[in-house]
Amino acid sequence: MALTPALSIGPFVRLKLRISRNGLRGRPARIVMFVLGAVAAGFLAIFGYAAFATPGLLDSARSAEVLFPFGGALLVFGWFLMPLLFFGVDDSLDPAQFALLPLPRRTLLAGLGVAALIGLPALATLAATAGMVDTSARLGGPGAALAQLLGIICGLLLCVAVSRAVTSAFATALRSRRARDLATVLLAVVAASLGPAQLLLLGLLDQADWRSVQLIAEVVGWTPFGAAWTVGLDVAGGRAWAVPIKVVIVLVAVGGLLWWWSRTLERAMAGAATAGSRRGSAVTRADGRGPVDQLLFRWWPRSRFGALMARETRYWWRETRRRAALITLGVAGVFLPLSTAFGSGGSGGRGLAVLVGAIAPIGLANQFGYEGSAYATNLATGIPGRLEVHSRAAAHALFTLPMLLLVALVTGLLAGGRPESVPATFGMLVATYGVGLALVLPVSVRAAYALPDPSTPFALSSGGGLGKALPSLGAMVGAIVGSLPVVLAGYLLGPAWLWLGLPAGLAYGLAAYLVGAHLAGGLLDRRMPEVLAAVSAR
Amino acid sequence: MSIPAQRPPSEGGTAAMSLRGLVKRFDSRLAVSEVSLEVPAGSFYGLLGPNGAGKTTTLSMAVGLLRPDAGQAVLLGYDVWQSPAEAKSLVGVLPDGVRMFDRLSGPELLAYHGLLRAMPADVVDQRARDLLDVLELGVDNRTLVVDYSAGMKKKIGLACALLHAPRLLVLDEPFEAVDPVSAALIRDILQRYVAGGGTVVFSSHVLEVVERLCSHVAIMSDGVLRMHGPLAEIRGDRSLQDVFVQVVGGRVATGSELAWL
Numbered sequence: 190m191a192l193t194p195a196l197s198i199g200p201f202v203r204l205k206l207r208i209s210r211n212g213l214r215g216r217p218a219r220i221v222m223f224v225l226g227a228v229a230a231g232f233l234a235i236f237g238y239a240a241f242a243t244p245g246l247l248d249s250a251r252s253a254e255v256l257f258p259f260g261g262a263l264l265v266f267g268w269f270l271m272p273l274l275f276f277g278v279d280d281s282l283d284p285a286q287f288a289l290l291p292l293p294r295r296t297l298l299a300g301l302g303v304a305a306l307i308g309l310p311a312l313a314t315l316a317a318t319a320g321m322v323d324t325s326a327r328l329g330g331p332g333a334a335l336a337q338l339l340g341i342i343c344g345l346l347l348c349v350a351v352s353r354a355v356t357s358a359f360a361t362a363l364r365s366r367r368a369r370d371l372a373t374v375l376l377a378v379v380a381a382s383l384g385p386a387q388l389l390l391l392g393l394l395d396q397a398d399w400r401s402v403q404l405i406a407e408v409v410g411w412t413p414f415g416a417a418w419t420v421g422l423d424v425a426g427g428r429a430w431a432v433p434i435k436v437v438i439v440l441v442a443v444g445g446l447l448w449w450w451s452r453t454l455e456r457a458m459a460g461a462a463t464a465g466s467r468r469g470s471a472v473t474r475a476d477g478r479g480p481v482d483q484l485l486f487r488w489w490p491r492s493r494f495g496a497l498m499a500r501e502t503r504y505w506w507r508e509t510r511r512r513a514a515l516i517t518l519g520v521a522g523v524f525l526p527l528s529t530a531f532g533s534g535g536s537g538g539r540g541l542a543v544l545v546g547a548i549a550p551i552g553l554a555n556q557f558g559y560e561g562s563a564y565a566t567n568l569a570t571g572i573p574g575r576l577e578v579h580s581r582a583a584a585h586a587l588f589t590l591p592m593l594l595l596v597a598l599v600t601g602l603l604a605g606g607r608p609e610s611v612p613a614t615f616g617m618l619v620a621t622y623g624v625g626l627a628l629v630l631p632v633s634v635r636a637a638y639a640l641p642d643p644s645t646p647f648a649l650s651s652g653g654g655l656g657k658a659l660p661s662l663g664a665m666v667g668a669i670v671g672s673l674p675v676v677l678a679g680y681l682l683g684p685a686w687l688w689l690g691l692p693a694g695l696a697y698g699l700a701a702y703l704v705g706a707h708l709a710g711g712l713l714d715r716r717m718p719e720v721l722a723a724v725s726a727r
Numbered sequence: 728m729s730i731p732a733q734r735p736p737s738e739g740g741t742a743a744m745s746l747r748g749l750v751k752r753f754d755s756r757l758a759v760s761e762v763s764l765e766v767p768a769g770s771f772y773g774l775l776g777p778n779g780a781g782k783t784t785t786l787s788m789a790v791g792l793l794r795p796d797a798g799q800a801v802l803l804g805y806d807v808w809q810s811p812a813e814a815k816s817l818v819g820v821l822p823d824g825v826r827m828f829d830r831l832s833g834p835e836l837l838a839y840h841g842l843l844r845a846m847p848a849d850v851v852d853q854r855a856r857d858l859l860d861v862l863e864l865g866v867d868n869r870t871l872v873v874d875y876s877a878g879m880k881k882k883i884g885l886a887c888a889l890l891h892a893p894r895l896l897v898l899d900e901p902f903e904a905v906d907p908v909s910a911a912l913i914r915d916i917l918q919r920y921v922a923g924g925g926t927v928v929f930s931s932h933v934l935e936v937v938e939r940l941c942s943h944v945a946i947m948s949d950g951v952l953r954m955h956g957p958l959a960e961i962r963g964d965r966s967l968q969d970v971f972v973q974v975v976g977g978r979v980a981t982g983s984e985l986a987w988l
Contacts, residue, residue, distance in 0.1 A: 480856070493843055493845055496838070503831060
């Protein structure tokens with residue numbers, strides 16, 4: 190894409206600027222947003238420049254060799270995330286809008302790419318990474334500075350290519366329900382892992398020695414994410430031979446992304462017209478299994494309970510909010526004990542494990558809300574309340590109990606370093622889970638509420654969030670309080686608890702669950718139509 | 728709870744559905760007011776009314792999905808609210824504006840319904856295959872119901888309602904969003920079902936369908952049952968359209984207004 194497209198890039202740039210300007214005209218809120226964005230970008234630029242220039246001022250090549258690949262990779266990652274987080278905010282150059290214009294794809298690519306380079310994020314990135322040039326100049330003289338300048342330009346190209354390709358792929362992908370489901374789950378996973386990841390990172394940094402960090406930094410420096418940012422340092426460090434190789438690595442990555450982008454771009458443009466045309470098209474897989482065998486697993490009972498539990502099990506996986514809840518629980522379950530183990534040397538691990546047992550039942554706090562008015566099916570077929578409650582709890586336990594076992598293993602083997610305590614910890618978790626279920630099940634019948642339509646990935650719960658969440662929070666606290674006898678017994682009994690813990694915990698949890706399920710079932714028998722009305726969105 | 732045998736001959740004289748003084752209030756609005764209706768066994772009963780007339784509310788109360796503020800609903804001799812298990816086992820329901828368990832595939836959804844009705848697995852399999860075949864939904868179609876088109880959703884809903892061979896079918900807007908070919912198919916199935924002794928109650932606001940299919944008609948508006956009885960009596964020598972417009976109180980263009988058109 191050398192000369193011909195260059196002639197026609199101008200209109201794209203003018204279009205982008207015009208759209209940006211018109212978007213601001215007469216809209217104070219947007220202007221405020223723009224100014225805030227500009228301030229943030231300026232802050233980022235200054236902060237980034239300062240950070241990247243510091244190693245040069247300190248004359249510390251070693252710290253630069255760690256900071257540049259990591260900082261640069263973080264920048265690329267940021268550009269990757271940006272369209273995911275702000276998708277739909279900046280659609281000023283949505284490819285679908287060019288679908289009807291007779292533009293060659295190359296022109297469109299070049300135009301949109303250059304237009305993306307003109308904007309605050311690109312300017313801020315360039316300004317921030319200019320600090321790297323500064324450092325390279327101080328460490329290795331003009332040669333190194335020149336190499337680093339080339340590096341940061343390549344890096345910026347990579348950033349923009351990543352972001353455009355992801356945006357375009359997203360525009361195409363989000364048109365199908367499957368992908369919107371996936372986006373919802375991914376969002377939940379990212380949200381769930383932010384906290385633990387931070388703790389884990391801090392814990393790792395606490396323990397890691399400088400050598401291994403350097404080693405990782407060097408490896409990152411040879412990947413497309415970090416290669417562009419380290420060429421100046423290579424010159425300064427006498428490894429000038431590395432520069433062409435790294436530049437090629439980055440350019441190949443950019444080329445690959447552009448190729449991918451050009452493919453998704455075509456579909457993004459066509460997608461505007463063909464969206465939804467595949468609705469209802471048959472996905473067939475003829476393996477001769479009858480409808481019942483398709484619903485139930487082989488060893489499942491062919492009964493009402495079996496059907497209810499099978500449907501519920503499939504829903505925990507196929508319904509996005511439920512899957513998101515499961516994944517969040519899994520992440521929390523593994524990382525809560527781990528992160529404290531790094532922080533405090535393992536003493537708090539077991540306490541936090543109990544917390545996981547108390548969080549687990551929360552997924553059922555609004556169990557009828559997940560499926561909404563579909564509950565009418567069970568109501569119209571006259572399913573008794575206890576059967577309903579037991580089947581749902583059983584399906585939840587099918588996912589949760591293995592997870593609790595995993596938590597017990599992680600706590601015992603990795604975090605606390607006491608393998609012999611694993612069975613007792615598992616018993617304690619089950620006890621907490623059982624008490625939690627006993628409290629949550631009646632809540633789910635009594636305080637069911639409608640959730641927003643699941644077909645939109647970023648739909649937020651409609652108002653009154655705290656009021657609706659209060660009962661389940663109460664149930665969580667109640668679960669911890671209710672399982673105190675088991676926890677206390679664990680501390681008081683000492684060594685004997687290692688043997689007693691598992692049976693005692695299981696029995697305690699099961700008993701609590703049976704009482705709660707009995708209550709909830711009876712309550713449901715009296716309130717079925719009211720539950721349906723409560724979860725049907727109006 | 729047992730599966731009704733292959734549709735026993737209907738007892739003469741008993742009403743298949745009997746509503747007595749049903750009342751439902753949403754906040755302060757009276758949605759359904761004192762609706763009483765006798766549906767004779769073996770009839771094809773059409774419930775007509777403009778949007779918002781209270782048809783869905785009435786049918787929901789009749790099949791036990793919505794608790795009435797007052798009144799009684801008796802299905803085939805069983806009170807829906809006193810002995811729900813018996814009443815519900817004899818009735819097939821196609822609700823409107825209600826989601827199905829749509830993260831299941833069509834065959835899975837049918838199997839789910841069948842097992843919830845406590846039918847033996849082999850019977851469920853055989854009937855589900857028949858229904859999927861006749862309604863052209865495909866026995867091996869693994870597409871989730873959520874990805875079905877509107878017409879396919881109606882058809883799978885109807886299949887779920889038919890699966891346990893109920894003696895009474897309550898269908899809310901069964902022809903909405905259904906293409907003409909599928910609509911003809913559904914009409915055929917329902918007509919054969921009634922000819923075999925079953926009873927169908929369905930709501931619609933498409934007069935032509937009601938006029939073609941029904942033996943009995945009831946007309947609702949503003950939550951009140953305005954008229955009900957055999958189609959011939961209701962219609963008299965006029966068209967159903969004229970009766971409907973007159974009863975509901977809509978205006979008929981006289982030709983004097985909009986004269987500039």
